[in-house]
Amino acid sequence: MKEILWKYVRYAPVAWALTNLSGCSWVLFNPKGSVGVAQRDLIITCIALMLFVVVPAIVLTFVFAWKYRASNQKARYTPDWAHSTKIELIVWGIPLVIIVALATIVWKSTHELDPYKPLNEGGDPINVEVIATDWKWVFIYPDLGIATVNELVFPDNRQVAFSITSNSTMNTFFIPQLGGQVYAMAGMRTSLHLIANEKGAYRGMSGNFSGPGFSDMHFTAYAKSEREFNRWVAQVRTSPMSLDYSAFLKVSRPSQANDVVHFSRVESGLFKRLIDQFVDSGKQISTQAAMASAATTANQE
Structure with missing residues (x-):
């Protein structure tokens, strides 16, 4: 009876792990934009190349264990064996070829998928300025003079040029089905170009833990x-x-599970002003530190 119970107890963790896998999301392998498709293909290609080493290694582990088991009297016993040129060529040659292939593919795709590089499709881009705060996303459309909180809307089959920063802790701007994951950092501006090849609602999120409201720091990209x-833009412009x-400053105060908010008017140059507030603070701190150092030196003299 104990043996039967122990058998079921042993497999309980495995059953629990398989149950958790049912909640896994495969959105990265179901892209809806050309950038996401290219990144998916790169992931699959790299995995396939690496499996050329991994799969044979796993198979040969069981083959050797079976062939050279103690009960196999037909196995050749060579205790003085020390070297085989053929084995050395296989062990070192195949991984070297795979490494060269991976390096070539990654080098090429890294330049082609540079997030700062505009896409060769989609015509004139829609410009969107993205600001990460605690714990929400603010989207400014500088060419349209509107802004939103936790709602991103853009035309399909038209590239979107994102300028990204943070007003607080570091985050990452990520729309898995469209591709790309770029850091949002205070006092810095990063860029990303994406396109959606079909209409739909896509989940956006932060991929960098940033505090207690992180789990609710997501948005929907339409x-x-x-x-x-154009109808949506007209609707936003009706907001008071x-x-x-x-x-x-009021919007950026720490809050969790925020609703969508629309702004019909935006201060010109607000995005740059939010970046410059940290740059100016850095200059002020550096100046104060230099003055303190000079005063200390003068007192010592």
């Missing part, structure tokens, strides 16, 4: 037709709320 996008620097 790819719509040009007509639907405007976003200037003082209003943004």
Whole structure:
């Protein structure tokens, strides 16, 4: 009876692990944009190349264990064996070829998928300025003079040029089905170019833990037709709320599970002002430190 119970107890962790796998999401392998498709193909190619080493190694482990088991009297016993040129060529040659192939593919794709590089499709881009705060996303459309919180909308089959920064801790801007994952850092501006090849609603998120509200720091990216996008812009412009620097300071206060908010007017140059606030602070701190160092030196003299 104990043996039977122990048998079931042994396999309980395996059953638990398989149950958890049912909640896994495969969105990375179901891309809806050309950048996401290219990144998916790169992942699959790299995995396939690496399996050329991994799979034979696993298979040969069992083959050797079976062939050279103690009960196999037909196995050749060579205790003085020390070298085989053929084995050395296989062991070192195949991995070397795979490494060269992977290096070539990654080098080429890294340049082709440079997030700062505009896409060769989609015509004139939609410019969106992205600001990560605690714990929400603010999207500014500088060419349209509108802004939103936790809602991103753009036309399908038209590239979107993102300028990304943070007003607080470091985050990563990530829309898995469209590709790319770029850091949002205070006082710095990063860029990303994406495109959605079909209409739909895509989950956006932060991939970098940033505090207690991190789990709710997500948004929905909607790819719509040009007509639907223009209709959405008109709807946002009916909002009575405007976003200037003082209003943004209120919006950026730490909060969790935030609803969508629309702003019909945005202060010109707000994105740059938010970046410069950290740059100016850094200059001020550096100046104060230099003055303190000079005063200390003068007192010592």
